[in-house]
Amino acid sequence: MRDLRAGGWLALTFLVVICLVSSAAARVGNYLIVSAPDYASSDPLIQFKNFKSLQGLTVRVYTVPTGTTNTAIKNYIMSLWGTPDAPDYILLVGDSDGSTSGAGTIPHFTGGGDKRAPTDLPYGCMDPGDDWYPEVPVGRFPVRNLTQLQAMVDKTMTVESGVFPDPTYVLRAAFLATDDSSAQAEQTHDWVINNYLLPAGFNPIRIYAAQGGNTQMVTNAVNQGCLFVNYFGHSSSSGWWAPSFRQNDVNALSNAGLYGLVFGFSCNTAAFPGSTECFGETWVRAANKGAAAYISASTFIYYGGNAWESSRRLEKYFWASFFEDNIWEVGPAWKAGLYRFLADPYFSNTIKRNMLEMFVLFGDPSLYLPAMPQGPDPTVRVTAPNGGEVWTCNQDYDIRYTARDDLGVTAIDIYLSTDGGATFPYTVASGLPNSGVYRWTVPPRNSSRCRIKVVAYDAEGRTGEDISDGDFTITPFGPRVIYDLPLESNPGWTTEGLWAFGRPTGGGGEYGCPDPTSGHTGLNVYGYNLNGDYENSLPERHLTSTPFDCSGLSGVRLAFWRWLGVEQPTYDRARVRVSNNGISWTTVWENTSQIADGMWVYQELDISSVADHQPSVYLRWTMGPTDSSWRFCGWNIDDIQIIGVPDIMVGDLNCDSAVNAFDIDPFVLALTDPAGYTNAYPACDINLADINGDGVLNAFDIDPFVELLTGG
Secondary structure (H helix, E strand, O other): OOOOOOOHHHHHHHHHHHHOOHHHOOOOOEEEEEEOHHHHOOHHHHHHHHHHHHOOOEEEEEEOOOOOEHHHHHHHHHHHOOOOOOOOEEEEEOEOOOOEOOOOEOOOEEOOOOOOOEEOHHHHOOOOOOOOOOOOOEEEEOOOOHHHHHHHHHHHHHHHHOOOOOHHHHHEEEEEEOOOHHHOHHHHHHHHHHHHHOOOOOEEEEEEHHHOOOHHHHHHHHHHOOOEEEEEOOEEOOEEEOOEEEHHHHHOOOOOOOOOEEEEEOOOOOOOOOOOOOHHHHHHHOOOOOOOEEEEEOOOOOOOHHHHHHHHHHHHHHHHHHHOOOOOEHHHHHHHHHHHHHOOOOOOHHHHHHHHHHEEEEOOOOOEOOOOOOOOOOOOOEEOHHHHOOEOOOOEEEEEEEOOHHHOEEEEEEEEEEOOOOOOOEEEEEEEOOEEEEEEEOOOOOOOOEEEEEEEEEOOOOEEEEOOOOOEEEEEOOOEEEEEEOOOOOOOOEEOOOEEEEOOOOOOOOOOOOOOOOOOOOOOEEEEOOOOOOOOOOOOEEEEOOOEEEOOEEEEEEEEEEOOEEOOOOOOOEEEEEEOOOOOOEEEEEOOOOEEOOOOEEEEEEOHHHHOOEEEEEEEEEEOOOOOOOOOOEOEEEEEEEEEEEOOOOOOOOOOOOOOHHHHHHHHHHHHOHHHHHHHOOOOOHHHHOOOOOOOOOHHHHHHHHHHHOOO
């Protein structure tokens, strides 16, 4: 018989280790580490690689030979693009001394804008030629030795562990504003605070130089613990000017275990090339203090009078990534903020390019910020499909909720938001008891994306609210979003004729309406002729997706936003087709009349007869055939989703239709306290903890459960 002390209980210990990274676990994607030789095989980088792999990311390390140019490194990255190994995150490990690599350095680029900013942006730009629109978020560990690398790795893992000396620090944010009134820094910060921080229950700390804000106030705020520190004003490579905070002040901090993201809209604090340490590098290199990540400019920003406007708007756009888009990974959040900035017609392309090139991310681009506090606190939190970000309106959801005893909850209200917004204007239910199941259909609100929040009341009527993960579980009874493709980057689908991925130009419209000038969200779409109308006498031309695995789904539906112009079907045709083998195709939609969309239109199609329980489902949009006259703008497609009902899975102990690190705690509870599990998860099936299928819940289920979590 197996010795449980050496086998099963060792695996249980492993589960405890997994719990430490559960806040960022169960992630998917390819993570490319581009490392200087001195660090590629070092203990800190191996530790970091294993940590990211345990979360579910596929990690590849590329060791850059000494003397390699920045262009050669980028060519290697681009060789992966369009393949299964295409990176979703890129991390450069090593500081920079120029345009070629050294034993401990990775080269930077010089920006193509007129500011000639030192930049890492081109490493994430995957289109050929002079491309400055990033597809992949890029971060850098700007280290000069293994001690600094270990410090950055330790702080990254601490943030993602979910275990903090003061769990409430994740609801604090410090805002630092210059005393230069022309910057309007205070007004910009106050707008962010009033629109995002306060509605989400954050505690903003205002440190405004014109109102007496000083160095000691900054020190006190950071030592207390802040998830965000946001500076706006003048600075140099050695620190911020007002309120003053310099490199020696960073090195004197004592915020061990309470690290966050520090970012600034100011000059030169991320001027990283060369052996001299810049201010941003001090923040991330300092061990057991400082920041886990730092974002700011590597050269002079636009400042003075109206020139500050670029920073004012970029600050608002970055905060929108967290609180409107619900993106809590630093690199993707920064990229989303940049794309909002790119879509702003106020600025010229010259300003846009310079701003994108000058801002640098020091830190892990996949760094997952803890959106809510961990451990006992007076805040009620929610777990929802896809991290609470995307629900499908007009679908059924099973809201299973049980408040922790220490919260003292006596009543619960539930509210709805549409489009993932930070405000929740619609009441779903009020006065519910402190635990139970509430089945509810998310109503149609002219939106494909909805979100909810829970407000809980104790006996004295005090409330706590939030919209991330924790004590309340929201699970789908009906369909949920399985694949969500916002088309921020090119998925590499097969195109025929003038089908292309990119930004539409607003051309065409010989008949009907012209093309849009951007996507439904972001800039890019898949469209037929991004520069105008479709051709006359056109045979069928297809856009065909790569396959989607729907083997564990039923009731599969295809949803997308369209901007379509096509003449009536007697003359011209537009179709949507589906296949489960890539050979035979089923038409699930075609135009039955003339269509002249002058706005984005949501379309949802039932593809269950072809897609249910199929391992390879292909999507196809077809333009044509057309006759010899009357041209329209044709297809423009964005924000594509595949929606379905996941099959029940062994190991899914929290009933969220996924087997991941969030099932660890309920699995351990099911094995050690079955009655406690039943009370905690009244609508879940405890028999799903019988991983080895022998009809008994015991330690022999531990090893196969670990295999489920780790891909076995």
